[in-house]
Amino acid sequence: MEYVYLIIAIAVVLFATTGALVGNTVRRRRRLPPARTGAETPPAVEKSAVEQAGSEPASGVGLLERPAAPAARTAADETDVVAAPPAHEVPAPSAGRLVRLRARLARSQSSFGRGLLALLSGDDLTDEDWDDVESTLLLADVGVTATSELVAALKERTAVLGARSWSDVRDMLRDELLAQIGTTADRSLRTAADGRPGVLLVVGVNGTGKTTTCGKIARLLVADGKSVVLGAADTFRAAAADQLETWGGRVGAVTVRGAEGGDPASVAFDAVKRGIADGADAVVIDTAGRLHTKVGLMDELSKIKRVVTKQSPVDEVILVLDATTGQNALVQARVFTEAVDITGVALTKLDGTAKGGIVIAVQRELGVPVKLVGLGEGPDDLAPFEPEGFVDALLGDPVR
Numbered sequence: 026m027e028y029v030y031l032i033i034a035i036a037v038v039l040f041a042t043t044g045a046l047v048g049n050t051v052r053r054r055r056r057l058p059p060a061r062t063g064a065e066t067p068p069a070v071e072k073s074a075v076e077q078a079g080s081e082p083a084s085g086v087g088l089l090e091r092p093a094a095p096a097a098r099t100a101a102d103e104t105d106v107v108a109a110p111p112a113h114e115v116p117a118p119s120a121g122r123l124v125r126l127r128a129r130l131a132r133s134q135s136s137f138g139r140g141l142l143a144l145l146s147g148d149d150l151t152d153e154d155w156d157d158v159e160s161t162l163l164l165a166d167v168g169v170t171a172t173s174e175l176v177a178a179l180k181e182r183t184a185v186l187g188a189r190s191w192s193d194v195r196d197m198l199r200d201e202l203l204a205q206i207g208t209t210a211d212r213s214l215r216t217a218a219d220g221r222p223g224v225l226l227v228v229g230v231n232g233t234g235k236t237t238t239c240g241k242i243a244r245l246l247v248a249d250g251k252s253v254v255l256g257a258a259d260t261f262r263a264a265a266a267d268q269l270e271t272w273g274g275r276v277g278a279v280t281v282r283g284a285e286g287g288d289p290a291s292v293a294f295d296a297v298k299r300g301i302a303d304g305a306d307a308v309v310i311d312t313a314g315r316l317h318t319k320v321g322l323m324d325e326l327s328k329i330k331r332v333v334t335k336q337s338p339v340d341e342v343i344l345v346l347d348a349t350t351g352q353n354a355l356v357q358a359r360v361f362t363e364a365v366d367i368t369g370v371a372l373t374k375l376d377g378t379a380k381g382g383i384v385i386a387v388q389r390e391l392g393v394p395v396k397l398v399g400l401g402e403g404p405d406d407l408a409p410f411e412p413e414g415f416v417d418a419l420l421g422d423p424v425r
């Protein structure tokens with residue numbers, strides 16, 4: 026009988042031991058996938074490694090939050106760790122943008138371009154007609170001197186032509202407007218000079234579209250295959266740096282920023298340093314443009330330029346002007362030219378005005394070319410300025 030009790034006891038012990046072992050193995054198997062996530066996710070809702078990789082944030086921040094368990098990592102886990110680079114936008118190439126966006130100049134086209142064509146197409150032009158031509162030019166913000174020159178040239182040519190077809194008038198007007206705008210200036214943005222990044226300083230009064238223009242310039246350069254570093258040297262308004270960072274982030278451009286209210290020159294210096302270290306093609310620096318005192322503005326801009334120059338020459342100083350502000354834009358332009366040597370103008374909001382003639386007035390006033398025109402609020406609504414494309418957009422289709 027004692028043997029029977031002994032056998033039963035041994036059987037009970039064996040059964041208990043086997044049960045525990047099987048239980049552990051099953052539990053361990055169930056826990057394997059959660060080693061990737063650190064959570065006891067029920068198997069029924071677990072995703073495959075590929076599915077999980079697809080749903081991870083591109084930054085890989087989620088991965089860092091998991092408990093480190095290198096010994097338990099599998100090949101699938103390693104693939105997952107290499108987070109996909111964030112997908113950056115690659116805007117369409119910049120060439121021909123102005124022509125593609127010509128419809129945005131509709132307001133200038135109807136009153137300035139077509140208005141002039143209609144006036145000049147009359148058979149016998151009276152003094153009254155010429156007065157109308159003059160006021161059309163002045164209302165389009167062409168400026169007094171350029172208007173006088175244009176009227177004189179047009180009077181002479183109509184006298185020589187005599188009877189004129191519509192296309193004769195269009196050709197004549199096209200020639201004279203192009204002569205005023207100029208077709209020989211270098212309107213390209215200088216980038217990647219002598220194996221170092223081109224440095225572009227963007228200046229202008231707040232509200233002219235300066236920060237968005239910096240972002241759009243970055244997109245233009247990326248569209249043309251260049252790499253860009255942005256410098257948020259408008260430390261006066263924290264939102265400007267955030268805005269710039271968002272613009273840059275979309276096309277993979279790093280933004281160097283400083284503390285709110287910090288020294289703009291030091292941010293500009295760091296941005297150029299970063300651009301050189303990264304081997305970037307261009308460094309685009311946004312600046313604050315408060316015009317409270319001319320002296321303050323001059324000091325700030327010349328300090329930025331001086332500090333940046335310790336590392337690299339400044340290749341471009343782009344003045345951003347709001348085309349809708351007319352004469353005010355010219356007053357601002359004058360102040361900025363006294364503070365810093367402007368190399369080109371970005372004329373924004375041309376889509377919102379009938380005063381396309383400001384292109385002529387600004388160039389005359391500053392003696393520097395309009396290099397860029399803003400034709401809308403969209404990310405790719407900034408176009409390299411092309412005189413012929415611009416004049417053709419104003420005058421409409423040559424064939425009638």
Ligand SMILES: Nc1nc2c(ncn2[C@@H]2O[C@H](COP(=O)(O)OP(=O)(O)OP(=O)(O)O)[C@@H](O)[C@H]2O)c(=O)[nH]1
Nearest residue numbers: 231232233234235236237265373374399400401402
């Ligand atoms: N219609 C139109 N709007 C534009 C154009 N360029 C800029 N804007 C708008 O103008 C407004 C002001 O632009 P910002 O870039 O913030 O102006 P800012 O000069 O940098 O001002 P701060 O950031 O304060 O220095 C925004 O709503 C832009 O979308 C343009 O070409 N056309």
